[in-house]
Amino acid sequence: MTAPRFPVGAPVRIRRAWPPGHVRAPWYLRGHRGEVCAVVGDFGNPEELAYGRRDGAKLTLYRVRFRQTEIWPDYAGPTADTLETEIYENWLEPAA
Amino acid sequence: MSGDHDDDRHHDHGHGHDHPPGQKHPFQPDLEDSPLSHYQLLQMAVAELMIEKGVFTGEEFRRTLEDIDSRTPAAGARVVARAWIDPAFKARLLADTNKAAAELGIDAGTIPILTVENTPDTHNVIVCTLCSCYPRLLIGLPPDWYKSREYRSRVVREPRQVLAEFGTAIPDGMAVTVHDSTAELRYMVLPMRPAGSEGLDEAALAELVTRDCMVGVTLPKAP
Numbered sequence: 001m002t003a004p005r006f007p008v009g010a011p012v013r014i015r016r017a018w019p020p021g022h023v024r025a026p027w028y029l030r031g032h033r034g035e036v037c038a039v040v041g042d043f044g045n046p047e048e049l050a051y052g053r054r055d056g057a058k059l060t061l062y063r064v065r066f067r068q069t070e071i072w073p074d075y076a077g078p079t080a081d082t083l084e085t086e087i088y089e090n091w092l093e094p095a096a
Numbered sequence: 097m098s099g100d101h102d103d104d105r106h107h108d109h110g111h112g113h114d115h116p117p118g119q120k121h122p123f124q125p126d127l128e129d130s131p132l133s134h135y136q137l138l139q140m141a142v143a144e145l146m147i148e149k150g151v152f153t154g155e156e157f158r159r160t161l162e163d164i165d166s167r168t169p170a171a172g173a174r175v176v177a178r179a180w181i182d183p184a185f186k187a188r189l190l191a192d193t194n195k196a197a198a199e200l201g202i203d204a205g206t207i208p209i210l211t212v213e214n215t216p217d218t219h220n221v222i223v224c225t226l227c228s229c230y231p232r233l234l235i236g237l238p239p240d241w242y243k244s245r246e247y248r249s250r251v252v253r254e255p256r257q258v259l260a261e262f263g264t265a266i267p268d269g270m271a272v273t274v275h276d277s278t279a280e281l282r283y284m285v286l287p288m289r290p291a292g293s294e295g296l297d298e299a300a301l302a303e304l305v306t307r308d309c310m311v312g313v314t315l316p317k318a319p
Contacts, residue, residue, distance in 0.1 A: 024226065024278050024279050025278070026225050026226065026276060026278060028225070028252065028253075040279075040280060040281065041280075043279070043280050046279070061279055061280055063281075068255075068274075071252075072253060076254065076256070076257075077254075077255070077256045077268075077272065078268050078269075078271065080271035081255070081256075081271055081272045081273070082271065082272075082273045082274075083252060083273070083274045083275075083276060084273060084274070084275050084276070085275070085276040085277075085278050086277070086278050086279035086280060086281060087278070087279075088279065
């Protein structure tokens with residue numbers, strides 16, 4: 001694996017996009033800002049594999065941590081509450 | 097007889113509905129009484145094609161299903177109990193759960209499982225909002241509620257309320273972290289060892305570890 005585009009700690013935003021088809025970036029996180037908490041590794045892109053396109057290309061997969069209060073403006077719990085999920089690199093943009 | 101509904105002629109079981117004498121008790125629908133969904137048909141067609149093309153045999157397919165169905169939370173409970181008594185094992189578990197499980201003779205499969213550790217500062221809970229990803233080979237098949245739309249949509253939105261409905265009150269000073277399994281990993285929660293369990297051996301500790309506490313919706317049983 002080469003050096004990941006987004007190292008641990010990098011602020012990222014999930015692309016605000018709504019493509020059709022098999023997508024693994026959850027709807028409720030699109031447009032939201034988080035932070036890379038782990039680089040999982042390189043995997044085949046499920047958005048291609050789902051349609052039988054197996055060209056061997058790999059995408060880096062990250063674990064991204066979000067503050068619940070950032071995802072849900074009316075979140076009722078403490079600000080320390082978080083949500084972590086796995087996001088493929090094609091869904092990440094650098095965030096300020 | 098018990099409440100089994102397999103013989104309506106001996107209608108001596110008490111339950112809360114009436115039907116006129118001589119009229120048949122309503123049957124529980126058979127499997128075939130609901131139409132197959134598109135994806136059930138697709139799955140059957142693909143499985144038959146794989147067998148026809150010799151990718152695997154019918155016997156291998158049956159054995160795999162039988163193996164998956166035979167998995168139970170007991171394997172995960174053994175892993176948790178070992179982690180409670182052996183800090184070096186716990187470190188290996190957090191680094192590579194599948195490999196650590198293999199040390200105990202447990203084949204957790206090839207999909208990497210990530211163990212997330214509850215601490216006095218953080219409580220973890222797992223969900224798959226997209227479908228029903230679950231560490232099946234380590235803790236068995238998921239309960240129906242885990243696959244329900246209600247659990248999947250609410251636990252990411254109001255985890256503390258959902259946990260409270262499971263009887264689990266998380267103090268405000270402890271953060272809740274929700275893990276949404278969207279991709280290549282599966283998750284298992286390593287609960288905290290309960291107070292008062294100091295004198296228990298590994299087997300007795302494993303008895304305290306339930307399926308739900310490895311999903312993170314409850315805590316282990318009190319000793």
